[in-house]
Amino acid sequence: MDARPLRIGNASGFYGDRFSAFREMLEGGPLDVLTGDYLAELTMLILGRDRMKNPAGGYAKTFLRQLEETLGIAVEKKVRIVANAGGLNPAGLANDLRALVAKLGLSVRVAHVEGDDLVARADELGFGESITANAYLGGWGIAACLDAGADIVVTGRVTDASLVVGPAASHFRWQRHDWDRLAGAMVAGHVLECGAQATGGNFAFFGEIDVRRPGFPLAEIFADGSSIITKHPGTGGAVTVDTVKAQLVYEIGGARYAGPDATARFDTIAIEAAGADRVRISGVRGEPPPPDVKVCLNRLGGFRNEATFVLVGLDIERKAALVRAQLDAALNPRPAEVIYTLARTDHADAPTEEQASATLRVTVKDADPKAVGKPFSSAAVELALASYPGFCLTGLPGDGAPFGVYTPAYVDARKVPHVAVLPDGARTDIAPVDEARRLEAVSAPVLPTPLTPGPTRRVPLGQVALARSGDKGGDANIGVWVRTEEAWRWLAHALTEEALRTLLPETRSLKIHRHVLPNLRALNFVVEGLLGEGVSSSTRFDPQGKALGEWLRARHVDVPEQLL
Template sequence: MASRPVRIANISGYLGDRYTALDEVMAGDPVDVVMGDYLAEITLAALAAAAGRGKPGWVGYALDQLTPHLGEIARRGIRVVTNAGGFDPAGMAEELRRRAAEAGVTLRVAHVAGDGVADRLGALHADGHGLEHLDTGAPLKDWGFTPIAANAYLGGFGIAAALAAGADVVVAGRVTDASLTAGPAAWWHGWGPDEFDALAGAVTAGHVIECGAHATGGNFSGFRSVPGMVRPGFPVAEVAADGSSVITKHRGDGGAVTVDTVTAQLLYEIQGPRYLNPDVTVHLDSVRLAQQGPDRVAIAPVTGSPPPPTAKVAVFAPIGYEISTMLFATAPDVEGKVELLRAQLRAALEGHVDELDVTPLGVAATDPPTQWAATVPIRVIATAREAAPLRRFAPAVGSLYLQGFPGFHHDGHAPRASEPWPRIEYWPALLDATELDHHAVLDDGTRVEAPRASRVATPDELAQPVHPEPDLPAPAGDPVELGAFAFARAGDKGGNANVGVWAPDPAHWDWLRATLSTERAARLLPEAGGRIVRHEFPHLRAVHLVLTGLLGSGGSANLRVDQIGKSVGEYLRAKHVEGPA
């Protein structure tokens, strides 16, 4: 067992993250492992569509980032772990070996397999597996669409097994984001799959660094106080043998690591205090944070318990096509202009499109100082099962310049869409984890099995705790923006949006609890339709809200402009509430 913590550096939080990240990390402080996360659910949908058109199923962006550094990675003995393998980790591993050989570099490249179950769906159904929807419980056979991809979320022990067998680079497909940290930590410290507290700590550290600059000030409500935000650096997790960790960053890089930036990421894209991972159930309500020094936040202790008996499977299917455009209306009477636009487009497109959504964005200023302060963008989008009917969309919009509302215009410098594009819908299915063939394949073809925990959680152990409503008087201070006293971070979990709101000042914790009771939160967020699940994290001074069904069937298919709910937290912070006394 290693005596010191393993230093794991993040280089990517999503496909399209800053391309120079690996350059910066290689020029930064020494690290043992570099990990890159490229597979958001919406990214998997795009890769599925691309693979269907005959393109590679892996992330070429990641390959191009790695290639110039292969020699130095080998010289320093840095291990690399990534989920950029997408739908074809074996193919990406082979391409990486080819590039290393071309550069005269010796690196052992392995890949993790077992997540892809698309070709087994029929057999699984025949064996009685319903692949029920995670939120609704409906069986996959009732979906009504034909899946083109189905990938299970794997844990970190396939990665750990590959590293233990001598791999320098491990290419995975659909492992969980946190597994990219938990796997290397388990390898480094020699953990077995039943060391739940240690694994829970590593998963928590992985959850914090998986989204790159999210942990160093990116997407942070308090961004004005963060230095170097023009180019925030990427985070590093130092994971100790007991699973405790310190989150930091490379010295000299922009951004900051504080209790608040780490709290923001801890509350991101969770469903409650029980954070379910293939290797462990993490009790996030046990987590304590402490500022150890500049840009160093300690996470400990973290309690873990057995993992769930089921794996989540990301199933994708094409459900039709969509097309959209952006128009503009200028005050006065923006509301009437939007109503006329909506009526004219419905008349032109009725019977040809399945859905037509016309959404004004914002409100014109009163007595506007400039034309742009008087102007409101209008996003128009239409969907249909087939592409052909949507080719009527552009002519229908284009016909309104002389017969529509006064001042009708679009951005003349932006191209106008004329061809529709595919819609891909996401179905989060549940499958008995024992059905998965989770293993690693080394560069010589040797197969290495991923070990499993000796027991799994019971339903009672998996259930989210029920927190009573705060027994506190309603706040009665002067009206104030919620954001004056609270930070927030919002994200998506399938069709649900989650919002974590916390009080940086301990003096405001009871005020925040009382302000965000379930009833008051529902009034502040009418879009949620009252479908709110509420939890509290006292150690973080946070209220966590799950807005059930706000994102429809998931980020890849709903028609919201804020498709994956990223701005819901800031919207909530903009609301005026009774302030603390």
């Protein structure tokens, strides 16, 4: 076992992230491994449609172009590259990488991991008709490829954290039952997976640091699974306890964070500053993973179209009602779903026309593309001279576009192949772990002693609390945390599920789960169904729930004056 820390960097948090990040990370300082995360639930749908048009496609083409510019630097600096850019076609990407390597005249060993794509077995596994069906694999296939000498490993749908777990397990020769070490690497991987979100990107208190161009993060992983999160010297943004916490609470559920390699106990994470732009994560306890692995299913949900009417000045509600009545009468046949969303963004006595404006967004959905195409678009446009005063559209609606519906499924890990295709072409089957544990909620932690009642002031919650929110299919999560023990003694009792429903009225009819993480002074709320059937299908203004946390922080609450 190599006892030195392993420096793992990240150069992509999504398909479309900063193109130059690979070069920045390779040139910015020492690294052992550079990872790239390209896959999200929506990305799998995009790649699925790409594969339908071209069976040789289905992978993140950006990755190839990035390596064409930077692979020589990686070879020179002996940096190994691990990315899930293979998407639905890791073998195809590996072949194209070998062609690129030959073109560049380099000596590079390429391997890939496959087995996650279950779409051909959708009926057998009870998934129904799907465009994509991909199981979340773990890091042991990556580790096997690296053990065999691979310089580049590309995968399909592995968990985001596995891009870090695999290299760490290989480097330190961890065993399959090293739950605490694996869980520690999972936590570091979770911090790195979204790139600059760990270095100040999308950070609630962004005014405290220079986030005009945040650098990408890296983790120094140690043999015991602990890590230090940092970034290259001289890059923008910052790595602080709070920027790391912001990523820790992003898109999680309860205290047990499950993956195919282990289950990490987020209620055991210890986090502390370890110098300028250095944050230590330690103490993470791990448990065996669940017996089932998650599967990302995407199916064609139908077709959709929309038009947005601009309503200016007086009588906004009456103008919106007129449009609705006119469209309802004109849509014949009526699409299966017609959703009207009025956003009252208008201000009284506004100094600009835009500030006097509200919008009425009309979204239509149907299984038949014709039902949401020209008939709807024509009906909206034909109102131009025959509707409310000041009629205006933000743009002309076009033809209906297909949308996908995301559904999570779960399948016995023993039914999912996990294959490491080594640099020499040999295929190694990765067996599922022989110990598993059903995922259960942790016992409710003891809440801190409430603050002594005293005078309060009604201010935005965001004056004392930070937040970050995101999506998990049709559900949304909102992580909220505070910096001091006194603020935690207030927040833990003040921000209940019912309080959240009051502050965010859109959640009132939905099921909300509150998870308490005292070690992070954090609460995590999971709101079921807020995003409908997933990002591509959602008609919500913020379809991925990314700004829910900022909406919550903007709401006014009674805060003890001693915290202000």
